[in-house]
Amino acid sequence: MGVAVSAYGPLLELLTRRFGVSLPVAGATISVHFAGALPGVLIAAWAAQRVDARSIVVAAGAVGAIGLAAVAVAFAWPLYLAAVFLVGLGFGALVLALNQIVAFSAGRRRAALLNALNAAYSAGAVAGPLLVAAFARDHFTLLYLAGAVVWFAVMPGAFGIVGRLPVDAAAPRRPGKLVWTFIAAFVLYVAIETGTGGWMTSHLQSVGVAYAQSATLTSAFFLAIVVGRLLITLVPASVPESYVVITGAVAATVALALATVGAAAPWAYVAAGLVMAPIFPTGVVWLARLRPADSRATSYLYMATSVGGVIGPGAIGLVIARAGVGWTPAVLALVGVGMSAAFALAARRSTA
Numbered sequence: 001m002g003v004a005v006s007a008y009g010p011l012l013e014l015l016t017r018r019f020g021v022s023l024p025v026a027g028a029t030i031s032v033h034f035a036g037a038l039p040g041v042l043i044a045a046w047a048a049q050r051v052d053a054r055s056i057v058v059a060a061g062a063v064g065a066i067g068l069a070a071v072a073v074a075f076a077w078p079l080y081l082a083a084v085f086l087v088g089l090g091f092g093a094l095v096l097a098l099n100q101i102v103a104f105s106a107g108r109r110r111a112a113l114l115n116a117l118n119a120a121y122s123a124g125a126v127a128g129p130l131l132v133a134a135f136a137r138d139h140f141t142l143l144y145l146a147g148a149v150v151w152f153a154v155m156p157g158a159f160g161i162v163g164r165l166p167v168d169a170a171a172p173r174r175p176g177k178l179v180w181t182f183i184a185a186f187v188l189y190v191a192i193e194t195g196t197g198g199w200m201t202s203h204l205q206s207v208g209v210a211y212a213q214s215a216t217l218t219s220a221f222f223l224a225i226v227v228g229r230l231l232i233t234l235v236p237a238s239v240p241e242s243y244v245v246i247t248g249a250v251a252a253t254v255a256l257a258l259a260t261v262g263a264a265a266p267w268a269y270v271a272a273g274l275v276m277a278p279i280f281p282t283g284v285v286w287l288a289r290l291r292p293a294d295s296r297a298t299s300y301l302y303m304a305t306s307v308g309g310v311i312g313p314g315a316i317g318l319v320i321a322r323a324g325v326g327w328t329p330a331v332l333a334l335v336g337v338g339m340s341a342a343f344a345l346a347a348r349r350s351t352a
Contacts, residue, residue: 001091002124003131004068004147006222008033009198010132010215018140019077023202027317029084030198034190034309036085040092041306045299047093048100054161056097061158064090065151072144088306096302099281100165100295103288110288111241112233114281119229122277125197125222133215165295175300178349182287185249185342186304188335189279191312192252195332197221198313199320200269203328207262217266221273228277241286242347244278249343251275253336259329268329280305283343290350 008030015026040060047056067086074080102114135143175183200221204214232244255272259265284298291297312335319327 001064001094002121002126002222003128004064004087004124005033005091005194006125006128006197006218007132007136009201009218010129011136012198012202013211014132014136014140015080019080021077024317024321027198027313027320029081030194030313031310031317032081032084033088033091034194034306034313036088037092037095037309038303038306040089040094041096041299041302044093044096045296045302048097048165048295048299052162052164053097053101054158056093057158057161058155060090060093060097061151061155062090064094065148065155066090068144068151069148072141072148092302092306095305096299099284099302100298101161101163103284103298104166104292104295108237111237111244111282111285112235114285115229115232115278118281119226119277122222122225122229126219126226128222129201129215129218133212166292175297178290178346179287179297179300181342181346181349182283183300183304185339185346186280186283186301187308187311188339188342189249189276189283190305190308191315192256192332192335192339193225193276193280194309195312195316195328195335196256196269196272199316199325199328202320202325203259204265204269206325207265209266217269220270224270224273225277228274229281232278232282241282241289242343242350244282245286246340246343246347248275248277248279248282249336249340252279253333253340256329256333256336260333265329279343286350 011029012023012026015021015029016023044056044060064087067083067090070083070086071080074083098117099114102117103110105113131143197218201214201218204217205211209217235244252272252275255268255275259268259272261268284301287298287301316328316331319331
């Protein structure tokens with residue numbers, strides 16, 4: 001999953017030539033993926049109340065693999081977008097199912113385990129831009145067909161999953177104020193992560209960094225997320241999840257603001273990846289601890305990730321179309337301010 005999603009950003013320049021579209025139009029690829037992920041999350045959340053977790057993972061994995069194969073053979077822009085939507089549909093369901101399985105498992109170290117799981121995703125994201133830079137220009141179809149084959153090959157591992165997610169039938173079906181605050185914060189977080197991974201390659205090129213180096217730095221951004229999520233597993237369980245999340249949000253905002261300075265941009269992006277790394281998985285466990293009997297509360301967060309993935313890259317694309325790619329880090333930093341404020345409000349409401 002990490003390889004496939006992180007490949008979109010470095011692919012943008014290649015897509016403009018392959019399908020004859022502009023760069024802002026090519027940037028819609030990222031939003032289309034997350035537009036597919038939203039119904040995937042909704043379907044998985046609905047299915048979690050009716051079937052075991054294994055069935056959700058297997059079905060979602062099959063949909064994602066078929067989508068990758070469809071991307072490989074797409075010969076027109078509308079068909080490519082339809083295939084990307086299908087990939088997003090399967091991945092959205094997988095994001096919810098896999099993370100929920102860990103978040104509601106037993107044990108005091110759930111936050112560490114969930115960070116490790118998401119580090120695996122980010123490790124794949126490191127490889128995505130490198131694979132695109134090395135093979136996509138001349139072997140686009142083979143690259144995506146290979147991805148589909150690998151995905152089908154790992155599917156049997158899902159048969160070892162057992163159990164169902166907890167659902168409290170007596171709990172309100174609509175999210176309360178606390179959950180809505182988490183939703184807002186997660187929408188903004190995902191807008192930042194996907195927006196950074198999707199547009200930093202183009203922004204770095206605009207400040208004079210060569211394409212190959214820009215793609216490598218995009219991989220370094222995702223590698224920093226891997227390292228950050230692995231390092232956070234060393235933090236004692238006694239440290240509150242709220243402290244980890246809010247500290248990461250504020251630090252990421254500062255780093256993205258520094259990326260507006262051209263010479264500092266490469267290092268600032270990597271630093272942003274390192275400090276934002278624990279926000280998503282630790283935030284999920286934070287809410288799971290506050291709502292331990294009902295997985296529907298955290299299900300809303302995965303819907304928020306899909307909304308953020310649609311809004312973030314799309315909004316940045318609109319800014320680029322009007323003002324130029326140079327405004328990318330400033331927009332991301334502004335979103336970071338909103339994210340930090342939302343998480344601070346969540347902490348206040350959780351202790352009220």
